[in-house]
Amino acid sequence: MAGRGRGRRVLLGVVAAVPALLLAWVVFAVVRLATSDYPLGGGPEKVPCAEALEFGGGKLPQGAYDTRCTVRSWLDTSYAAEFRMPRRDVGAWLAKSCPSGPAPGTEMCDDGADLCLNMDSEAAPPPAGAGADAVTVNVTYEGPDRALVRFSAFTV
Incomplete structure (x- = not known):
């Protein structure tokens, strides 16, 4: 018992x-x-910039420096790259990276950007082979010789 x-x-x-x-x-x-800023996970993680730009169908330009690249992945995947490059090379790099894309312009740019490129529609899709559904590039001229480039590629 x-x-x-x-x-x-x-x-x-x-x-x-x-x-x-x-x-x-x-x-x-x-x-x-x-x-937590990311309570469900999916916070940004550092990645090689070649990986970030490749996801958007691009390549890191020659002469790029101060590179910082991240990926966030939870429901969607989002790569972000930020780097500086010689200002004189921006146009040629954009034309080489996005040969079938729209011409860079000043409409729908992020605040403070001097030039941008948006590839996010059927009329202006990301480059062939890109894993992203949309790609945006914002360029801010930081003087006569230097440009800050913010590149993002993401799925929707």
């Missing part, structure tokens, strides 16, 4: 532990949601 009382105590302990574990999980989830 002594074994029977011990079994009840174990069962009572298990029944009491389940709500406590559930409460701990809820507290953890609330804290993570409140303190």
Whole structure:
């Protein structure tokens, strides 16, 4: 009969532990949601810039420096590349990277950009072989010799 009382105590302990574990999980989830920029995962991770530009059908230009490239992937995949290059080479690099794309212009550019290229429609799709559904390039001239390029390629 002594074994029977011990079994009840174990069962009572298990029944009491389940709500406590559930409460701990809820507290953890609330804290993570409140303190993380990416509570469900998919935060940016550093990647080689060649990988980021290749996803958008491009290549890193000769003379690029100060390169920073990331990928975020959860429901969609989004690559971002930021680099500087000689200003005089921007036009040739864009023409080589996107030969069938629209001409670079100044409409629909990000704030502060001097030149941009958007390939995100049937009329102006990303280059052949790109893994991205859309590609945007924003160029900001930082002086007579230098340009800051922000390149993004993503699925939708």
